[in-house]
Amino acid sequence: MNTDVYVSITPMAEPAVGRTAELERLGDEIAELSAHLDAATARLLELIREFDARAGWNTGFRSCAEWLSWRVGLDRGAARERVRVARALGTLPRLAQALARGELSYSKVRALTRVATPDTEERLLAVGRAGTAEHVERIVRGWRRVDRLAEAQETARRHKSRALHVYQDEDGMVVFRGRLAPEVGAVLIQALTAARDALYHKAHARNVPAGTSGADVSTEPPTMPQQQADALALVAESALHYGIDPGAPGERYQVVVHVDAPVLADADAPGQSVLDDGAHVSAETSQRLACDASRVVMRHDPDGRILEVGARTRTIPPALRRALHHRDRGCRFPGCGLRFGQGHHIRHWAHGGATTLSNLALLCRRHHRAVHEEGYQVERQPDGELRFRRPDGRPLPESPTLPAVPGDPVGMLRARHEERGLDVHARTSMPGWLGERLDVGWAIDVLHPLAATRQYPS
Ligand SMILES: [Zn+2]
Numbered sequence: 001m002n003t004d005v006y007v008s009i010t011p012m013a014e015p016a017v018g019r020t021a022e023l024e025r026l027g028d029e030i031a032e033l034s035a036h037l038d039a040a041t042a043r044l045l046e047l048i049r050e051f052d053a054r055a056g057w058n059t060g061f062r063s064c065a066e067w068l069s070w071r072v073g074l075d076r077g078a079a080r081e082r083v084r085v086a087r088a089l090g091t092l093p094r095l096a097q098a099l100a101r102g103e104l105s106y107s108k109v110r111a112l113t114r115v116a117t118p119d120t121e122e123r124l125l126a127v128g129r130a131g132t133a134e135h136v137e138r139i140v141r142g143w144r145r146v147d148r149l150a151e152a153q154e155t156a157r158r159h160k161s162r163a164l165h166v167y168q169d170e171d172g173m174v175v176f177r178g179r180l181a182p183e184v185g186a187v188l189i190q191a192l193t194a195a196r197d198a199l200y201h202k203a204h205a206r207n208v209p210a211g212t213s214g215a216d217v218s219t220e221p222p223t224m225p226q227q228q229a230d231a232l233a234l235v236a237e238s239a240l241h242y243g244i245d246p247g248a249p250g251e252r253y254q255v256v257v258h259v260d261a262p263v264l265a266d267a268d269a270p271g272q273s274v275l276d277d278g279a280h281v282s283a284e285t286s287q288r289l290a291c292d293a294s295r296v297v298m299r300h301d302p303d304g305r306i307l308e309v310g311a312r313t314r315t316i317p318p319a320l321r322r323a324l325h326h327r328d329r330g331c332r333f334p335g336c337g338l339r340f341g342q343g344h345h346i347r348h349w350a351h352g353g354a355t356t357l358s359n360l361a362l363l364c365r366r367h368h369r370a371v372h373e374e375g376y377q378v379e380r381q382p383d384g385e386l387r388f389r390r391p392d393g394r395p396l397p398e399s400p401t402l403p404a405v406p407g408d409p410v411g412m413l414r415a416r417h418e419e420r421g422l423d424v425h426a427r428t429s430m431p432g433w434l435g436e437r438l439d440v441g442w443a444i445d446v447l448h449p450l451a452a453t454r455q456y457p458s
């Protein structure tokens, strides 16, 4: 036997006690630092929760996740997940504490918060403590299946229980009693509100005594239930009059603005911007709506009579819009990037701004509002790049510079955790699992409050 060969093919078998001890130390260090990072993550989530609850991100960003992605460079999905977990932990103190002590990894906590409620938190915490991250993931998936089944059954039950009973009382009045699915109820409530507005608020605005349309001759203003009854009558009359046809969604929510030309050019100019139903909108809003819209120009004589109606044209022709989408790809507001957007004229066409690619920028609905109505500014610099500014004039960079990290971030974390009396070591987050096979079905049966009743086949 050649000893040289033996040594070279099985270096692992080398009886190097010192080496094993060294690797064990390295492993311990990895485990300890991971626990420290988990504890620090708990603090980070606490800060995010507070920032989110106090709407600190509401400075031109559409959500806390979007702000987070912009400010610290997380990818969009990870940022959303952080915010979700941060919010969930607000009602799950036991899981929050386990993470803060470095006893449960962020991965486990993230999985558990997908299903945990204050009622089931304790049981799921035990799952997190006992199992590996993979066990936890599998149990959470099984748990979700039971939850979803329960949810689907609940939805089906609600749908089945929909009903509207209509009958005549002894005095001839028609009585209703019913149950509608939530989304159907929302439509009814919206229709009643619209009808009530039409009957009472408009009547009020025209100084017509409310309720004169009915047989109500009393001078007392009608009560809310009385108004609702009148509103339901109007909804029924309108449906029969115009035909029962829900229409295309686009038509249902279409908004038409009538605006005087001087107002478009100068928000301070006298003139008006009104919606079709007579409601006024601000000059800034009408400028935004006109920025990317279908346009019909009407000329009036001094008495307000229409002299001439031009053809309906798109402010931004289709070919230019395609080029704009191709160039900008999404909303250009820092940190946004939403795929769908509106063409914003950097210099408004009512001010003589050209409808050309260099004078256009794609902005999502939220950020289009930000630049027209909230004082955010955007300009194109000579080099072609866009520059955004906050309402107070401070620049809003595409991505902010990250804060400096101390030379020894690990030492800083450790010191900070020691200061808070936190005892984190290499075995802090070790699961209690001893290598047994995991039987997910059995675990769910034992743990899930609904599965225990055996209503749900696994
Ligand atoms: Zn615009």
Ligand SMILES: [Zn+2]
Binding pocket: 331, 332, 333, 336, 337, 338, 363, 364, 365, 366, 367, 368
């Ligand atoms: Zn946007």
